Amino acid sequence: MNKNKILSTLPSIDELLCRDSIRELLVKTPRNLVVREIRNAISDLRNRILEISEEEKGNYHIDIDKITNKVIARSTKFTNMNLKKVINATGVVLHTNLGRALISNEIKEKIWDVAASYSTLEMDISTGKRGSRYDHVVELLKFITGAEDALVVNNNAAAVLLTLGTIAKDREVIVSRGELVEIGGSFRIPDVMEQSNAKLVEIGSTNKTHLKDYVNAVNDNTAALLKVHTSNYKIVGFTDEVSLKELVKLGREVNKPVIEDLGSGVLIDLRKYGITYEPTVQESVQAGVDVITFSGDKLLGASQAGIIVGKKYYIDKMKKNPLTRALRVDKLTMVALEATLRLYLNMDDVVSKIPTLRMITESTKSITRRSEVLFGRIKQISGGLTINITDDFSQVGGGSLPLEKLTTKVITISSSNISTTKLEEGLRNYETPIITRIQGNKIIMDVRTIDEKEYEVICEALDSVAYNIRR
Numbered sequence: 158m159n160k161n162k163i164l165s166t167l168p169s170i171d172e173l174l175c176r177d178s179i180r181e182l183l184v185k186t187p188r189n190l191v192v193r194e195i196r197n198a199i200s201d202l203r204n205r206i207l208e209i210s211e212e213e214k215g216n217y218h219i220d221i222d223k224i225t226n227k228v229i230a231r232s233t234k235f236t237n238m239n240l241k242k243v244i245n246a247t248g249v250v251l252h253t254n255l256g257r258a259l260i261s262n263e264i265k266e267k268i269w270d271v272a273a274s275y276s277t278l279e280m281d282i283s284t285g286k287r288g289s290r291y292d293h294v295v296e297l298l299k300f301i302t303g304a305e306d307a308l309v310v311n312n313n314a315a316a317v318l319l320t321l322g323t324i325a326k327d328r329e330v331i332v333s334r335g336e337l338v339e340i341g342g343s344f345r346i347p348d349v350m351e352q353s354n355a356k357l358v359e360i361g362s363t364n365k366t367h368l369k370d371y372v373n374a375v376n377d378n379t380a381a382l383l384k385v386h387t388s389n390y391k392i393v394g395f396t397d398e399v400s401l402k403e404l405v406k407l408g409r410e411v412n413k414p415v416i417e418d419l420g421s422g423v424l425i426d427l428r429k430y431g432i433t434y435e436p437t438v439q440e441s442v443q444a445g446v447d448v449i450t451f452s453g454d455k456l457l458g459a460s461q462a463g464i465i466v467g468k469k470y471y472i473d474k475m476k477k478n479p480l481t482r483a484l485r486v487d488k489l490t491m492v493a494l495e496a497t498l499r500l501y502l503n504m505d506d507v508v509s510k511i512p513t514l515r516m517i518t519e520s521t522k523s524i525t526r527r528s529e530v531l532f533g534r535i536k537q538i539s540g541g542l543t544i545n546i547t548d549d550f551s552q553v554g555g556g557s558l559p560l561e562k563l564t565t566k567v568i569t570i571s572s573s574n575i576s577t578t579k580l581e582e583g584l585r586n587y588e589t590p591i592i593t594r595i596q597g598n599k600i601i602m603d604v605r606t607i608d609e610k611e612y613e614v615i616c617e618a619l620d621s622v623a624y625n626i627r628r
């Protein structure tokens with residue numbers, strides 16, 4: 158058969174629309190979408206036919222079922238939710254690609270109430286006058302952190318941008334070379350500095366910066382001294398940095414504000430739970446830092462937000478900056494943040510109520526027990542799976558506590574008749590995607606980031622994936 162002859166056997170759009178499977182699809186899928194996918198499928202096939210080689214031409218035939226299956230798969234993919242729940246079996250608690258901090262179950266009704274109803278977002282109910290969306294959390298943040306005032310913007314990158322743009326526009330900001338952090342997603346301190354029109358003055362060296370380096374760099378055009386918490390890396394060995402206390406003391410002497418980008422926003426001392434020391438917001442406030450910025454959805458465990466706390470004088474200036482309006486947070490962010498911060502009013506059980514903190518501090522005993530339960534359930538799945546429990550480490554993730562190795566138990570799974578990559582891919586493409594790690598020739602599931610309620614789905618998925626691939 159020559160190519161033109163093959164092309165003449167291509168089905169028409171109408172022909173495909175009459176197929177039973179497509180008619181079934183049309184019951185729940187918009188017609189124009191299905192027509193578009195049919196047109197695309199036919200066009201793909203036409204291009205493919207034009208490319209086929211001489212040898213292939215001989216016995217080439219068009220498989221109509223293959224075309225309709227493609228149309229069904231693509232149309233369904235389009236009508237299903239793309240942004241949806243997944244099961245995180247990686248053991249990385251703050252997984253940036255999987256949405257970072259989880260919002261506490263305790264507050265879900267509060268969020269829905271504000272999302273689906275009118276709310277007090279910008280009304281002061283006692284006076285009936287216009288209020289500010291920030292007021293819902295300002296008193297809470299002041300109470301919890303001890304700061305004079307607070308402001309909330311979209312994320313911490315925005316908080317740093319607003320702070321520098323307000324305090325240091327067209328002036329100099331002094332930063333240690335050991336703190337020129339890159340966070341990922343192109344957030345680099347030097348770049349943010351440039352965006353905010355502040356001039357970066359680097360001092361010291363990568364591993365050592367002394368007080369005299371700051372002293373020597375201060376001049377009339379200095380707007381601020383900036384300290385950046387190296388949240389996602391550690392410089393170890395022959396090192397020296399100027400403590401926050403010393404820096405604040407110098408700031409007072411030379412009459413320049415001290416700004417700190419704290420990153421993680423921890424509000425409790427994690428050492429109580431056997432986790433490496435991570436500087437808390439309260440300590441920075443107490444040290445006298447003028448402006449402190451941190452994330453809402455890292456170790457604080459709330460919605461994506463950039464929180465700025467500090468001296469009222471500077472926060473007032475930022476409120477007047479037109480950029481604040483552009484960085485304004487949504488009511489969903491605000492309600493999740495307020496409700497999460499309220500959980501911090503009871504510091505004794507906050508760790509059990511905020512998922513991020515609960516997962517990071519879960520005891521080995523509890524993890525071991527839970528992994529045995531999941532192991533027992535997976536073991537009942539018939540067919541070719543080799544399952545074990547072994548020791549491993551979970552990570553905090555999200556660029557927080559980079560050196561922390563949380564001891565954990567993981568379930569390892571391999572199969573005699575399915576490759577590990579196929580197994581991983583199958584689980585990832587399941588209706589509720591299950592994200593696992595591959596180590597050697599096994600997949601790994603870390604129960605630290607898996608909720609007990611998710612065991613059922615994991616077993617269903619394993620069963621279905623193993624079955625489908627065997628078939």
Ligand SMILES: *Cc1c(COP(=O)(O)O)cnc(C)c1O
Nearest residue numbers: 312313314340388419420421452
């Ligand atoms: C994470 C981080 C940021 C960026 O915060 P986002 O909330 O992701 O915008 C900035 N600075 C430091 C030190 C961080 O750790």
